Amino acid sequence: MPRPRSLTPDRLAAAALAVLDRDGAAGLTMRAVAAELGMSTMALYRYVEDRDQLELLLVEAVLGAVDTSMPTDPEWTDKIKTLVDRVRMEVESHPAVVPLLLRQRHRAVGSLRWSETVAGILRAAGFDGARRVVALRGLLSYVVGALQLEHYGPLSAPGTVTIAGLPRDEFPVMADTGAHARTVSRDDEFRGGLDLLLSGLQAVSPADPGSGGPASA
Amino acid sequence: MPRPRSLTPDRLAAAALAVLDRDGAAGLTMRAVAAELGMSTMALYRYVEDRDQLELLLVEAVLGAVDTSMPTDPEWTDKIKTLVDRVRMEVESHPAVVPLLLRQRHRAVGSLRWSETVAGILRAAGFDGARRVVALRGLLSYVVGALQLEHYGPLSAPGTVTIAGLPRDEFPVMADTGAHARTVSRDDEFRGGLDLLLSGLQAVSPADPGSGGPASA
């Protein structure tokens, strides 16, 4: 008499996410997730092949919550900003997922759906072939890098080398830069960097050559 | 009769790097590094507080090898390209260091020396205060993200979802983008993305307003 499955992938992912949110990446263990569900550790292996697959399920859960529908902003650059904001919002509501994101990203369908929408925006803006590949990859690189930098903290974070107590003779420019850093909010930093990239994209955009055309690319 | 120290931080880092290069990030254990040195595992703890500090030593070794002297390129954008190329070259000669880089970056002096030089270039280009913070952070985000993306492989890497066998009806743009992806080399991808960012920087540069001035930022 086969017992019915007591778990759905969704419930598993939700339990894993609860553990992750509560105990951080280091606390995410098969044992902890099983305990969260009130099951034996080995029961998980009936639903998931190994720990790696559990992480994938978790990443899918986070990225799957991202709205990837086409934004309605009139400007294509604003459309992209909106999409970036959406991932950022979702990821930052589960900060501990950041370290898992990279390893699972290319296997997660949610990541692909996001890319599909962004690539669609780029195509509509006139980016074809290799231009679109480079543009999409560039955006992805920036978003991934910026999320990681945000997660692992700014230079002011606790560590051997804090930007505050920097030897001015050895790092004069950084000492000065660090002094201004506290006046820039996390949002300004993230969006400011994205604006730089979008400004570069606009400069090389075939459909919308901007105010001056390609500057350096 | 105190025995003399048999190890220097350099030798320790070199041994750890040898293990990392040979066995990858998963193979980097205290036991393996000790074996590499022909010592007992616990002997390492005389030179390093814990595993985290060993990783820092390792990251320092890699980043410390990066030439951070001011490049001689006439254009400031080319100066930055040169500096980015230098980190990239060093990191990619030890690919397995990529996952460790993020967690240790803000504690590594090598990272700070690199930032100091880049910040100096930006300052000379007229970037002050918050502008310089955003520019530096943007560059760092891109470099970190692009290195990680390169390391964890493109969408064509082995995984449940490969861009090759993509359902064309669900991901039409990505299927098309993927077809073009194989015509773009890793170098073109990395440098192309950087060019976009630099083009954006040039557009907002106070000293060199480019051909049109700020486009969107």
Next chain:
DNA sequence: ACCTGAACACCGTTCAAGT
């Protein structure tokens, strides 16, 4: 001081067994 080996508290996962 410097180094060692046993031991402890964890992991992910295999295996044999229970319903």
Next chain:
DNA sequence: ACCTGAACACCGTTCAAGT
């Protein structure tokens, strides 16, 4: 079929002991 518990091969690290 689904679930359990003991066991195995790993980790990083503590501790007591050797020179």
